Amino acid sequence: MAILPAIHGPEDVKKLSISECRTLASEIRQTIIDTVSRQGGHLASNLGDVELTIALHRAFSSPTDKIIFDVGHQIYAHKLLTGRQEMFHTLRSYKGMSGFPCRAESEHDLFDTGHSSTAISMALGLARARDLKHEDYHVVAVVGDGALTGGMCYEAMNDAGNGKNRLIVILNDNEMSISQNVGALSEYFKHLRASASWYGGKKRIKHYLQRIPLVGHPIANLIEKAKNMVKSVVTEGELFEALGFRYLGPFDGHNIDEMTRVFEEAKQVSDTPLLIHVITKKGYGYDLAEPQPEKFQGVAPFRVENGLKRNQSSKESAAQAAGRALTALAERDERVVAVTAAMAGGTGLAGFAEAYPERFFDVGIAEQHAVRMAEGLARAGMRPYFAVYATFLQRAYDQIVHDVCLQNVPVTILADHAALVGDDGKTHHGVLSVPMVLNIPNLTLLAPRDTDDIRAAVEASIGVEGPCVIEYPKDGIEPYAKPLDGKAPEVGSWQTLREGADATVLAYGRMTKHAMQAAQLLAEEGIQIGVIDAWSLRPMDMACLCALFDKKARIITIEEGELIGGFGAEIARLCVEHGAQEPAAILGLPNRFIAHGSVDQLLEECGLKPEQIAQRIRLALAEKNDG
Secondary structure, eight states, rough: OSSSOOOSSSSHTTTOHHHHHHHHHHHHHHHHHHHHHOOOOOOHHHTTTTTHHHHHHHHHHHHTTTEEESTTTTTTTHHHHHHHHGGGGGGGSSSOOOOOTTTTOOTTSSSSOOOSSSSHHHHHHHHHHHHHHHHHHOOOEEEEGGGEEEEHHHHHHHHHHHOOOOOEEEEEEOSSSSOOOHHHHHHHHHHHHHTTTTTHHHHHHHHHHHTTTTTTHHHHHHHHHHHHIIIIIIIIIIHHHHHHHEEEEEETTTEEEEEEHHHHHEEEOOEEEEEEEEETTTTTTTTTTTTTTTSSSOOOOOOOOOOBSOOOOOOHHHHHHHHHHHHHHHHOTEEEEEEEETTTTTTOOHHHHHHHHHHHHHHOOOOOHHHHHHHHHHTOOOOOEEEEHHHGGGGGGGGIIIIIIIOOOOOOEEEEBBBBOTTTTTGTBBBTTTHHHTTTOOOOOOOOOOHHHHHHHHHHHOOOOOOOEEHHHOOOOOOOOOTTTTOBBBBBOOOOEOSSEEEEEEOTTTTHHHOOOOOOOHHTOOOOOOEEEEOOOSSOOOOHHHHHHHHHHEEEEEEEEEESSHHHHHHHHHHHHHHOOSSSEEEEEEESSOOOSSSHHHHHTOOHHHHHHHHHHHHHHHHHHHH
């Protein structure tokens, strides 16, 4: 009889025997594989922490005890154990279950998160509030080893160790983040894991000892405790001990019995923060994922039997277009170097890394450091390109302002996954990227409309003698229109794609294509709408804009981004400054955090599908005519 259907909350897990827990782990793992194969999602990391999560819920009492999962790439088992089985099949679908921790879903999710290295800070805040209010519960932060390349973890640990708050940090060491771990910390964890080769021998010795009648079990337990004590004091955990944490481990994260016992013992520690080092294997239990976990980190729907995508596409992605253009640029210019924050594959830099390994730098999950280091490279005469998801670029805002733009150095940022990204949801949408940087002095901001123009933008950026951001959406958009004057894209120059006497739409990025489609729909009704690709958001094409002002053109702006402080708002400001009539409409995304779903579903929700754009233009023009 299946065990998982009978689990309605953490209390049900506590009632199971160890044997039943092992069966439960197998059922959870199969449920995750089956669901992610249909819905897409983060697979390898979620397969790796199943037993660890079961042990957490056996030892701790959520939601009274606070369990915080860093990033959320290891949250699926937790969701299945906390009353969300019935909706698990809707994972990452529109109005369905989020692929990340989500407060709206369950009281067992403490905060909404999708960015790395934040859990320890959150946990310390909870622990301090608990102590100030004289309450009694445990606070546990579960952090991956990849997250520990983020400096925020060490800021939090340094603070926690200094304050001696009762806090438990579980280091889930699975040997990788999204890209292969890099740096001195990665080497340190390799040292810790190497010492864990004692596992095989330990298990064999323990097995034989336990077969000795009467005294076998006590001796085996005594040896294990003594060994752990010696390891923690003599050879392991120096880094964490120096930060004020008591270090325990490493332990086998797939051994539910052992992990439950370790956590129960950890609950008795009250005089110092505690770090428990747990070793797990990404992709555990799925034969295709175990040897290549990086391939099964974040996946589209796939076939379980062979791991191949259900819908194979040969279309070039935006990241691939940018990466190939950068590699071609590096072939001609030895100054060109590439930087990534543990996302070489996702940002299209894998080919660059292979072609020019000496000019490729993976700094780990450390966006602030990446931008500042890029400034150093530029200061020394190189031309650095930092490829990063737009949502993660938010983490380096101060470095963009203070260290790159204030210094006016030629650092180019390739901001991938701009605008709506779909299934990953509100923590990953890049909808704030334009308002975030549009107002920064010295910055050039480009938003090409298709893959050809992405290549053109990368090529043009080498001639920009200052900071530059090139942003583009997740999906590659194949070329669909040519400028009427036949000219190639130039920084500071817009491209007219369609003439129209009734109004002119200014758009950029994906919305340029939607504007063209909306204009065609309106043309069938006799409404003639012009479309200008305003791809150079800064500097703007003031000659083009002033020509529109002079002929009193009715202007409509469209953007797949936040309206407040965005492109449309800037056009409205310029209208006031030049004494021109205000835009007939400013279309964009609402001022709220947008949930997950397909990009098409989310665009429809926000009124930005071509048919909806056509209707909104129709209404805006009718209102102006009535006025």
